[in-house]
Structures are given as structure tokens and as C-alpha cells.
Amino acid sequence: MTATTAARGYLAQMIRIRRFEERCAELYRAEKIRGFLHLYIGEEAVAVGIMSCLSPEDAVVATYREHGHALVRGVSANAIMAEMFGKREGCSGGRGGSMHLFDAATRFFGGNAIVGGGLPLAVGRALADKLQQRPHVTACFFGDGAVAEGEFHESMNLAALWKLPVLFCCENNLYAMGTALARHQSETDIARKAASYRVPAEAIDGMDVEAVANAAQRACEAIRQGEGPRFLELRTYRFRAHSMFDPELYRDKREVAEWMQRCPIATYTATLRGRGAADDAALAAMESAAASEIDAAVAYAEAGTWEPVESLTRWVYSEQTQR
């Protein structure tokens, strides 16, 4: 793949996530999507940059703000949208919803709505790879809020102690829901915390997709060489509210506006135009492809079916043993 093709791919993926989620917000207001809906808008460069370095055999453990991760990983937009509609054709059969997207085919292990809860899972997933001598990476996404959880510290220690092939990706968007980083951490330099567990750690501009991809590339190479875990703190920002219920009382509109100046899609579009790697036609094609895919996904979700209530207790156990 040429550098230009890769670059266009990054941009197209970021646009795809952005437009998909904008449609989700509309569908939420139309009451097609219910429950919690956490939008990733503003943070797209992180998922796109990291995923570009993963192979199909690698594994992904994500958070409840994971639509973008699932899309870039290759879970079909149809199955994701159907899941958000609660339909049987959804990627989790309608049992999970927005926060619990799962897909065995792309090794996408959720979709975890317990802050920090995915870290031990990723550590164990990586342990399984190591014990079976498979040279794979488990990429684990979590936010700055997770850093306050005991599971973060326990997992850093265990991964470093056992030299496990985990790529820890801390999406530092500066807020644990509504609590600013400086209000919940005595040490706000998150990479430094990871380094204290002897996990090599870097802080990266999470609004710059190439910076993220380059850092992830270096980290994944080291992990595949058997050097143990790597940690990336991706400094980013969430443009939208925490969830659809959030009145955003905790942050200044000027702060949001300033970060929007650094929109990963706008800045990368300008970069590619400057390099002559993307023109109006190329951008229009990306927008058009995203729109068609999303239209098709909405139609697929609309046409989807409801799980019969008779099978309510399915999948509690692999075989029904409930008495």
C-alpha cells in the first residue's frame, strides 16, 4: 500500500465513523436507538490510527464508547446499526446494545461498560496468546477515568510482570464523564503512571491520526518481538456530550470550541490537500461511500426482526440448564 493510499484510508475511516455517529444521534432523537449512547466524535483518529497496525489475528477489547472501534475493526455497519436498534440481526443479537458490541469473526471482545473492566480481560487474552506461543497483540482501549480504578493498576502490574503482549491505549479525553482529569488524578501525566510499572509508555497527540498510527506501529513491533506490553496515552477530546443525557455543565464552551479547531478530520483533510493526496473529488467520494453505507445500515436495521420473547433466557448458559 502506498503512503497516499494509506493516508486516504485513514481519512475515509474517520469520516465514516463521524457520519455513522451523526446518524446515530439523529436516530436516538427519533427514538430508534435507546438506552445509553456514547459518541466518539472528536476522537476518531485514535481508533483509526491504532487499528491500522493490527492484523486479523490480533484481538480488541474496547469500552462503551466503541462504535468507531468496531467499525474500523471490520464489524459490519449493518450489524452495528441493527444492534443499536435492538434487533436480532445485530452483532450481539440485540442483547448488548450500543455499549456491548461483540464480534467473534473480527476478534472484537466488546464493548465493556464497566470502566476499567476490560483491562484484566485483555491481560488474560494476551496470556492465552503467550501460553499458546501465538505472536498476536491484544489492543485494549480505555479512558482516563479508568486510570483511577484498581483494575488499571493491577493490570499494568500483571502485564509487565508476565511480559504479556498487550497494547494499552488510554484515550485521554480529559474527562471521566464530567470530572476533569485534574479533579480525579493526583498525577495527571498518565503515561508516567504506566511507566512506573515498567511498561514503556508514550504520550501521543491523539488528534493526529498519523502520529497515532506511527506510535502504534512502533509499539506493536516491540510487542510482537516478545518485549512485553506497551502503553500509549492518546491525548484527545470528545466534542459531544458524555452521553445523550449529559447537559455538559462541567466544561466551558470555549474549551470545546478550541479543541474543535483541532478536529482530526478537518486537520487531516487540510494536510492531505496540502500534499496533493486528496482533492475535492476524492473527498466527495469518501462522503458518498460513507453515506451509502450508513443508509444501507439503517435500512438493514429497520428491516431487522425482534428476538421472540420465548427465547428471552437464551445465552445465559451455553446449553440451557436453568430450572
Place this chain on the structure above:
Amino acid sequence: MTATSRVETIVTAPPAPEPSRIRLSYREAMRQALRDALRTDPRVFLMGEDVGRYGGCYAVSKGLLEEFGPERIRDTPLSESAFVGAGIGAALGGMRPIVEIMTVNFSLLALDQIVNSAATMLHMSGGQFAVPLVIRMTTGAGRQLAAQHSHSLEGWYAHIPGIKVLAPATVEDARGMLAPALADPDPVIIFEHASLYALEADVPPSVEPVSIDRAAVRRSGKDVTLIAYGGTVGKALEAATQLATLGVNAEVLDLRVLRPLDSETILTSVRRTRRAVIIDEGWRSGSLSAEVSARIMEGAFYELDAPVGRVCSAEVPMPYARHLEQAALPQVATIVQSVRALIGE
């Protein structure tokens, strides 16, 4: 012979072992089961606090490190949440982990991983990700370990859909339950009552898998059903022996499987004896005994000759002083008393 028809006594083993049987303690039985699993399946590994060099807090895994090495007998940091979660992740990655937690009290530090991940993963993923994980832990009181090492929280775990909960009360079950638990595609928790590790019995030399679906009648009787599990089974059997001298013929039912409960075996017995006393080392309020009692009420109300009785632990954090600890726990005398009250003596 099915599990439900087997009758055996666990308190007093026969004096001379038959030539084809070997004398084994509950602890040795558990170790033999672990060794067998590790030998037969390369995906199996054991991890937990002090399972390796120390040999296990209750010496269950003693000698296994030497035989299987540190990759498969993994000492962990004191990070219950991380190593239980790592067990879930390793199970998702194709391994068959056995995670040991020192006591049920410490398992509360891993409750998030057990309840929010292990129990939910299959359902949340629409059937895509099963978690074939076995968690073993010690439970129960009786050794003056006070209020942070002695509780019986099996009933809490039995409340959770998505996990299976086992309570081996015999040497045979201690040895036989591990293999089917490992073969089960879903998370299984095995509770080992601390007072049972020294229990001895004569068993066949090789590991024979047992049912992990059914309760078992440990003593047949016709006047009352004593329903117990784990550490209270022996007490129920002893109570039955004493009741026999008073002319009361008690049946003793060992639940064995706390989730899913074997209602059928419970109801079959109670419909026949028409009376039931449940013996539960958990606290009475919101306990497993409450669930068993409710099921009897729902399924056999019109066949009962008396209200269901319960003998549970006193509602107090477990005290240290021996006389207070013993007063807090279900005892043979209280079981006998409770039965006599039930039959109107």
C-alpha cells in the same frame, strides 16, 4: 448408579478399606483432580495467590509447581480482580484456566469480574463468547478466623444467572467435580468448605467424573428431609444419626449444585417425607436456604405436614472467640432440636 440414588455416609468412613479402594483426604482428592486435569489437557493451568511456591494456602496445590512448572502453576500478585479477569480473558483465548481465590471473603475484590464479565459475556455477545473458566475458593467458618475469613457467601453467587455454583461435600465430589466443571463451556465456581480438607474416605484409585447437575441423597429416611450443602452436610448426617436413636428416620439431601438448583430431587424427597429442615451456614436473611424453602412452598405446599424449618448462622459477623463462633454456626444439636419441634415433640 445415579447420583440421586447413591447413599453414603461421609462422617465415619468404613474401618478397613476394600482392596480396590484407596484412602484419600478431601485435600488430596482435590489435588489429584488438579493433577489429572493438568496432565490430560495442555490448555489447563492453575493460577492464584500462593498456589506455587507456597503450595496453596490450604496445601491443595502442594507439589504441582514441581511437576508442571511456573507457566502452568502461576503465582499471582494479590490482585483478585486482575487475575480473575485474566482467567476470563485466557478462557476467551482458548485456555481452560483454573483460578484459585484464597477465601470467599477475598473473592469480593473480584466480584466485578465474576458478576459483570464472566456471568454476562455469553449473553451480552448474543452467544458468541462463552467463558470456560473454573474458579475455586475456600468458604466457611470453624477455625476462629473471625469476620474477614469465615463467611459463607455461596448464596450470593447462586443468585447470579450465567454462572454455575458447586459445593463438593464429599471426597468423591472433591475429586470428581473438577473434570466436568472444566468440560463445561460456562463459568463454574467451586466452593470448598475449609473444615472439609482433612475429611477422609475410601474411594476408587482413579478419578471418576461425577454429575454436576443433581443433588444427592446421602442418607435415606421417611420422616423429614434435612437439606444441606458443603460444610453442613456432615452435621446433617450426624443429626440424622442422633434422630434415629429418638425414633425419627431422617433423609439427608446434599444439594451439591447450588446453581442451578436441582428442584426435582428436593421436591421428590420432601413430597415423600412431608417435612423439611434446611441447614445453611449462610445468614438466614436472603439466603440460599430462603430460596430452597420458597421452592418447596411453591412445589410441595399441599404435601407438607409442617412449615419448612431452617437452621442458619446467627446474623452477626463471625466472632473470633471459639464459644461465640460455635454459637453463631449451625450445630448438630440445633438441627436435632429443630426437627423435634417440627414433628411436634
